[in-house]
Amino acid sequence: RSITRIPIDPQGAPEYAHSIRLDGDIILGGLFPVHSRGDRGTPCGELKKEKGIHRLEAMMFAVDLINKDPELLPNITLGARILDTCSRDTYALEQSLTFVQALIERDGSDVRCANGDPPIFTKPDKIVGVIGAAASSVSIMVANILRLFKISYASTAPELSDNTRYDFFSRVVPPDSYQAQAMMDIVTAMEWNYVSTLASEGNYGESGVEAFVQISRETGGVCIAQSLKIPREPRTGEFDKIIRRLLETSNARAVIMFANEDDIRRVLDAAKRNNQTGHFLWVGSDSWGSKISPVIGQERVAEGAITILPKRASVDAFDRYFRSRSLSNNRRNVWFAEFWEVNFNCKLGMHGKRPGSLKKCTGLEKVGRDSSYEQEGKVQFVMDAVYAMAHALHRMHRELCYGYPGLCPRMANNIDGKELLNHIRAVRFNGSAGTPVVFNENGDAPGRYDIFQYQINNRSTEYRVIGSWTNKLHLKLETLRWRTGDPSLPQSVCSLPCRAGERKKVVKGSPCCWHCERCEGYHFQASEFTCELCPYEMRPDINRTGCVPIPIIKLEWHSPWAIIPMFISMMGIVATSFVIVTFVRYNDTPIVRASGREMSYVLLTGIFLCYAITFLMIATPDIGVCSLRRIFLGLGMCFSYAALLTKTNRIHRIFEQGKKSVTAPRFISPASQLVITFSLISVQLLGVFVWFAADPPHTVVDYGEQRTQDPISARGVLKCDISDLSLICSLGYSILLMVTCTVYAIKTRGVPETFNEAKPIGFTMYTTCIIWLAFIPIFFGTSQSAERMYIQTTTLTISLSLSASVSLGMLYMPKVYIILFHPEQNVPKRKRSFKAIVTAATMSGKLTQKGGDRPNGEVKTELCESMETNSE
Secondary structure, eight states: OOOOOOOTTOOOTTTTTTTTEEOEEEEEEEOOOOOESSSOSSSEEEEEEEIIHHHHHHHHHHHHHHHHSSSTTTTTEEEEEEOOOOOOOHHHHHHHHHHHHHSSSSOOOOOOTTTOOOOOOOOOOOEEEEEEOHHHHHHHHHHHHHOEEEEEEEEEOOOGGOOTTTTTTSSSSOOHHHHHHHHHHHHHHOOOOOEEEEEEEHHHHHHHHHHHHHHHHHHOOOOOEEEEOOOSSTTTTTTHHHHHHTTTTTTOOOOEEEEHHHHHHHHHHHHTTOOOOOTTTEOOOOOTTTTTTGGTHHHHHHHTTTEEEEOOOOHHHEEEEHHHHOOOOOOHHHHHHEHHHHHHHHHOOOTTTTSOOOOOOSSOOOTTSSOOOOOOHHHHHHHHHHHHHHHHHHHHHHHHSOOSSOOOHHHHHHHHHHHHHHHTTEEEEEOOOOOOEOOTTOOOOOOOOEEEEEEETEEEEEEEEEEEEESSSSEOGGGGOTTOOOSSSOOOOOOOOOTTEEEEEEEEEEEEEEEEEEOOOTEEEEEOOOOOEEEEEEETTTTTSSSEEOOOOOOOOOHHHHHHHHHHHHHHHHHHHHHHHHHHHHSSSSSHHHHHHHHHHHHHHHHHHHHHHHHHSSSOOHHHHHHHHHHHHHHHHHHHHHHHHHHHHHHHHHHHHHTTTTSSSSOOOOHHHHHHHHHHHHHHHHHHHHHHSOOOOOOOEEEEEESSSSSGGGGEEEEEEOOOOOOOHHHHHHHHHHHHHHHHHHHHGOOOOTTTTTHHHHHHHHHHHHHHHHHHHHHTTTSTTHHHHHOOOHHHHHHHHHHHHHHHHHTHOOOOOOHHGGGGGGGOOOOHHHHHHHHHHOHHHHHHHHHHSTTTTTTHHHHHHHHHHHHH
């Protein structure tokens, strides 16, 4: 067991030269930062007028009020023992050992006075509880070593909420965990997602930043660019280095500051030296609050700073009390003379502490009249802390000493710690500013904050209240003012928001930084981070935030691709109709009869259908149109080439038979020819009906035909469900007839030119083959073109029209010309037997000579008429 010996000073030197002592039945300790931290090894520096003197005077004022209150601790006097921490935790711990002297047993057996008597020890004050400290680092240091009841008025470190380590600690201010949440809510409301943090080394700064960082991780949406720490003993140039470090992530303009008042001032000064006025967006904790000292001389660089302070109100009674203090009526405050010198900028006699040739103090100066005065922000909380301790002691007294005037032995001799703790935690009363004072299970006060912004208006400065936080942020955005004058919120983001139709590609390790990538092709922005492919029948809208149906097109009547085929077709229909009308009118004339009337009408019907199919190919597809296309697409050619094949076959058989005998071949009569022709046509119709049964006609929208790389140009093509293969199969039979007919035309090329139509049919077939040989590469060669529908439809219809025009022009226009313009050649000739006709026809040399001596067409007409007569 350690024994501490404390001899009595024989000179009676004041034991409490660096502390304040107020006598009382119950003594409360007090820890206040009366002086700032000293430099170059000295423990204490300059006097702190507001944070030191105002606060300790608030404690003494509260003790006075309680002692005068007959309802609170009646017949019991509170005393106080107030110490200076000098804003340094180690010095504060050294001073706080005074509080536990009463707990140390003193052994004076080997100590004697000069006369040989045993020493008489002055009994130290027994401290029941401590009001303080201000700095969290001091509170933690003292609470760790001295397990005293402490109610702090300013320590806000979250670490002190740990009830297992600091079970005797309570506070009337909310912990920084609430403050960190409030600051996070401010950052979120400002739409900032990329911020830096700056903390003073020590529990307050580091734990505050740690709480903020932890909340940012849990909630997401806010990233920490840098977390910087200000050393306890900063070297020269340290603050310039901090500014340069912050500028490394210049997009993180917002700086969250958990720093003490001195560090805040030096950070602002460094920003000013580095020409960064207006760049940083400061968000300060309650250590900045609404204090003037950090921003004096650097108002411009601090402009726009948002600060936070526990909700408070000015205590008018304290203002009246403090303004009335003077050197004569406040001798109990050992530091008041020093305050007097600092406050009035004067010197008290030869022993004054202010150096230099200052004016002498008269002692008649008055606070608030001869100097500026504004109540320090924590005065309310100092008084609330004293009252909280008094209310707890009052509850305990009522329980242990009920009906006993003054202190009963149970409280006077020893106060049970656990019991007093329960009473402290159960306290609930209206504080000095009218706000409720209450503690939770960890000894923390509820979070209630005012939000300020430092603003400059017409060269005057003020901390303007812009909102509050009580478990939830209430911010008046319209009251915000920024240095630029722009009412819009300044930005503190790593990356600007992506535009519509762009997805975020997050930078690895930094979820608030990203690159914007455009959703290309047929992709749209499905979410903030993904692009997805539109359904096949859709394309992205103009913003690429959704999909819209692809426009559907078809071949329009007014399109140039349709006008040209229609013009050719109409001309062909008119010409065909004219030929048909002419043949019907001159139905019994030799030319018409020699042409084979029945077969001519079948052939002209096929030509007419070849022209007419153009309109079906251009018409808007529906089930009816698609059905007619299937039927008539190959039918017109089938009619034409079936009739021509029958004709060429007939001529071929006649002359082949004539070489062998004089008897006419079978099936050369008109009726036989019609049967053969319609038999060939029926094969085409049968194939079409099988096609109908296997695959009923319907329309489709082909989105692949005009699916361009640029979705804006994409179109769906409305068409009949006829594939290229089906089209070739439909025309294939007609092409087979055409090829067969061409073969017979080649075989009958030796027939005399004056006999019937062998040569014109030959020329017709040769030309037709050339047309369709040109059609095939054009049709299939454009299958990948964006204009495929137009090119293929136009190519097909023009090929059909040209085929019909060749047949019409070579086979019938010469006949119509003779009928209309040379009727003298359209007369009957003498009739001869089949044998004579064939014999005459085979004598080509003579026939040719005779044909030159006779009028054009007479021999031909004669032969044709004779053959028709014989065939009948």
